Structures are given as structure tokens and as C-alpha cells.
Amino acid sequence: MEDNRKVHHLLLFPSFSAVEELEELFSSKTEDLKREGRPHVDLSPPEVAEAALSVGCLVGPSHAFTPWTSMYKEFNSLKECYADLADRIVFLELGLSADTYMADRISELSRLTFLSNSDSHSPWPERLGREFNRFGIEEPTFEEVRRALERRGGRCVLLNVGFDPRLGKYHRTACSRCFKQFGLERAKELGWRCNDCGGWIKKGVWDRVNELADLPEPLSPPHRPPYLRVAPLAEILALGMGAEVRDPRVRESWRKLVERFGSEIEVLVDAPPEEIGEVVGRELSELILAFRKQELKVFPGGGGRYGRLELPPHLSKKMGQRTLGDFT
Ligand SMILES: [Zn+2]
Ligand SMILES: [Zn+2]
Structure with missing residues (x-):
């Protein structure tokens, strides 16, 4: 779901009736809920989170570091994004251009469970399951998944499997038209306009994580599962x-x-x-x-x-x- 700051959030619903309840809550704030896979709602990030939590959903940032539509393109912290509800966010989706080791250089993320999801929008079936999570749960139900994301009762995510982040679309800072790559300082000097083609330069996840990182090296908390890099x-x-x-x-x-x-x-x-x-x-x-x-x-x-x-x-x-x- 996209909010009024163009930040994408991932919502996990406990039931179809919760979907209907949320539809009702959002009905005056959106025009495309019925026809879009990723609807836009005219609400702030805390308002989206509040509504989602009120119907029993789990909510967290999607592809948290990407340059167009993510939490960290718009905000510098979880708290800045979700305000008083930041403490109720239990997971973060890494996105294809980042992995656990990059995200674990940001200490505010250490209590969150990371998800490595495929973010598969295109009609190509080979994109399905290109990233996935292995859950340690008793049965495949919403409640068990909730326990795993909250790491309660011995449930957890056992393994994140995802792209080598360098294979992602937004790993390095680059022109969004001709794809020429730039160092962060050079991009700033150029005012984020490509000196070859005039296209907009988009900040890569690599540079964004470096800006946000308060740890020089990744420091994974004991609960963090391994991240297996695949292609x-x-x-x-x-x-x-x-x-x-x-x-x-x-x-x-x-x-x-x-x-x-x-x-x-x-x-x-x-x-x-x-x-x-x-x-x-x-x-x-x-x-x-x-x-x-x-x-x-x-x-x-x-x-x-x-x-x-x-x-x-x-x-x-x-x-x-x-x-x-x-x-x-
Ligand atoms: Zn998205
Ligand atoms: Zn260019």
C-alpha cells in the first residue's frame, strides 16, 4: 500500500473479513483499492499503520531503502516515519537491493525481524519466489506467522534467502535514464542530474545505507537468521x-x-x-x-x-x- 508520502507499506491480513474492514476504513481515502494490486491511500504513514493495526494486521515498511517509494527515501528513522506507532512495527522488508548485513549496520533495526520477499510485480513467473523466507512454525496460519515475526513461543524466521544485493535494480547510485553510475558526492555536485543525458540520478541503496548507518560494520543481534545470497x-x-x-x-x-x-x-x-x-x-x-x-x-x-x-x-x-x- 502506498501512503501520501509515497512510502510503501506491507500489510499482512489475518482474514478476509479484516480486508473488508480495512476497505471500509479507507473507502473515502482512496480511489483505486478495488483495481490496484498496490493501492494509493491519502493518509500519512502513522495513519496507515493505525488503521491496519486496528483490524488486526501486521504492518511494516516494504523494500525499505529504495529511492522512489520507501520509508528511508522519505525519512531518516522508523520513528520519523511511524511516529508513536514505531514500537508496534515488528518487521522490515529488505528489498532486492539490500541484505541483512547492510541493514544490520543501522542499530534501530536490530529488534526487527527482516523479510526477504520477491516483490514480484511483473507478469514473468520466474520472478515468483526469487526471494523467500523459511519460517519455523507449527502450521501455515496467520497466527503462527505473527508469532514468528514477533519471535514468540519459539517461532521465528529461520533463514532469509535473497538476491546478492548487487543484482538489485537500485543497489548503486545511477542515472534513471541511461544508468550511468555515480559516487554519492559526484551525484550531489551534479544536483542529481546526469551529465551525459540529463536524466535524474537516483540514490542507490548502498549509498543510502551508508548515510543511515551508525555502525561501521554489520552487528547482527543473536536472533538474526543467516541470509543466503542467491541468483x-x-x-x-x-x-x-x-x-x-x-x-x-x-x-x-x-x-x-x-x-x-x-x-x-x-x-x-x-x-x-x-x-x-x-x-x-x-x-x-x-x-x-x-x-x-x-x-x-x-x-x-x-x-x-x-x-x-x-x-x-x-x-x-x-x-x-x-x-x-x-x-x-
Ligand atoms: Zn512497492
Ligand atoms: Zn544519464
């Missing part, structure tokens, strides 16, 4: 095959691997390389192994363009020098 399997296969991610050959290899091993994460993290090789050939299995060893190079994203994976030198000789196009 979409289809992107890795496309890189190895020198093809676009939606190329039928890439889709076919993706499908075969997921069918054989059960899930994309199983292929990316656990499946034995020899068995991967049996399904898609040795070259691609070596590439997946290189990904696991973090040997793939990453050219960071910025300005609205995703980061890119690049082949490490020992594989680019074998596979020919290919680079991956945009993750459009």
Missing part, C-alpha cells in the same frame, strides 16, 4: 548458454533441473554437481558450482536496471566471452 537459476543458465533468459532452451534446462531436484534452491545450493551434469551437461554444472563458490562476477545494478552476472575468467575461456543482458 535466479534461469539467469545462471542463460549466462552459460549465451542466451536470453526466456529462450526456450534455457526454459527447458531450467524445467529439467527443477523436475529432477525438486526446487530451484535445491539445484542452486545442494544438488551434487555430477548429477546436475547428467541433466544439463558438464559446462553448466561447473557454472553452478562456480556460483556456489561465489566465483561469478557481479556488475552491480542501479537507476532501475538490474545487476548482471558475468562469467569468471576460467569459465569464460571455455564458454566464450558472453555476458548476460538485462534481467528485463
Whole structure:
């Protein structure tokens, strides 16, 4: 949900009747509740939070650091955003361009539970589940999820799985038209206008976190689960095959691997390389192994363009020098 400061909030509803109650509360403040996946309401952040909490929702900031529509693009603290209700915010969504280790340099966030969600707006199914959270709960109900986010009764988030933040669209400060990247000081000198094309420069999550950080190094509290950095399997296969991610050959290899091993994460993290090789050939299995060893190079994203994976030198000789196009 978007508020009157263009800050996005994530609302988790306990029931469909709570959805209807909130619709009622917001009816005079919005025109697009019935037709938008992410409706705009003419209310301040504390007013959104108050209404959401009053019908039993959980509420927190979405993709908290991004430069267009997030809490930290507009405010410098949780308290500034949610005022007296800040204490009732129990989670924060990291967004694709940030991870736990970046966010844990901001000490006001240490009591919050982090969520790594896919934020999947486009019609492309491969974007679903590109990030996810592993919950330690008894059964998949709202109440159990609430306990996990509040870390009560032994329930918790066990693992955050998300992009290497450099692959996100807003990791580095960059022009939103031609995607040229800038250091923070240079962007300020230029008045946030690109000196090549005149487009607006958007502050990257990397620079924004550096501005907000009160800790020089990440300091994760004891309750913080590990964050596993991943990249979409289809992107890795496309890189190895020198093809676009939606190329039928890439889709076919993706499908075969997921069918054989059960899930994309199983292929990316656990499946034995020899068995991967049996399904898609040795070259691609070596590439997946290189990904696991973090040997793939990453050219960071910025300005609205995703980061890119690049082949490490020992594989680019074998596979020919290919680079991956945009993750459009
Ligand atoms: Zn959003
Ligand atoms: Zn530009």
C-alpha cells in the first residue's frame, strides 16, 4: 500500500473479513483499492499503520531503502516515519537491493525481524519466489506467522534467502535514464542530474545505507537468521548458454533441473554437481558450482536496471566471452 508520502507499506491480513474492514476504513481515502494490486491511500504513514493495526494486521515498511517509494527515501528513522506507532512495527522488508548485513549496520533495526520477499510485480513467473523466507512454525496460519515475526513461543524466521544485493535494480547510485553510475558526492555536485543525458540520478541503496548507518560494520543481534545470497537459476543458465533468459532452451534446462531436484534452491545450493551434469551437461554444472563458490562476477545494478552476472575468467575461456543482458 502506498501512503501520501509515497512510502510503501506491507500489510499482512489475518482474514478476509479484516480486508473488508480495512476497505471500509479507507473507502473515502482512496480511489483505486478495488483495481490496484498496490493501492494509493491519502493518509500519512502513522495513519496507515493505525488503521491496519486496528483490524488486526501486521504492518511494516516494504523494500525499505529504495529511492522512489520507501520509508528511508522519505525519512531518516522508523520513528520519523511511524511516529508513536514505531514500537508496534515488528518487521522490515529488505528489498532486492539490500541484505541483512547492510541493514544490520543501522542499530534501530536490530529488534526487527527482516523479510526477504520477491516483490514480484511483473507478469514473468520466474520472478515468483526469487526471494523467500523459511519460517519455523507449527502450521501455515496467520497466527503462527505473527508469532514468528514477533519471535514468540519459539517461532521465528529461520533463514532469509535473497538476491546478492548487487543484482538489485537500485543497489548503486545511477542515472534513471541511461544508468550511468555515480559516487554519492559526484551525484550531489551534479544536483542529481546526469551529465551525459540529463536524466535524474537516483540514490542507490548502498549509498543510502551508508548515510543511515551508525555502525561501521554489520552487528547482527543473536536472533538474526543467516541470509543466503542467491541468483535466479534461469539467469545462471542463460549466462552459460549465451542466451536470453526466456529462450526456450534455457526454459527447458531450467524445467529439467527443477523436475529432477525438486526446487530451484535445491539445484542452486545442494544438488551434487555430477548429477546436475547428467541433466544439463558438464559446462553448466561447473557454472553452478562456480556460483556456489561465489566465483561469478557481479556488475552491480542501479537507476532501475538490474545487476548482471558475468562469467569468471576460467569459465569464460571455455564458454566464450558472453555476458548476460538485462534481467528485463
Ligand atoms: Zn512497492
Ligand atoms: Zn544519464
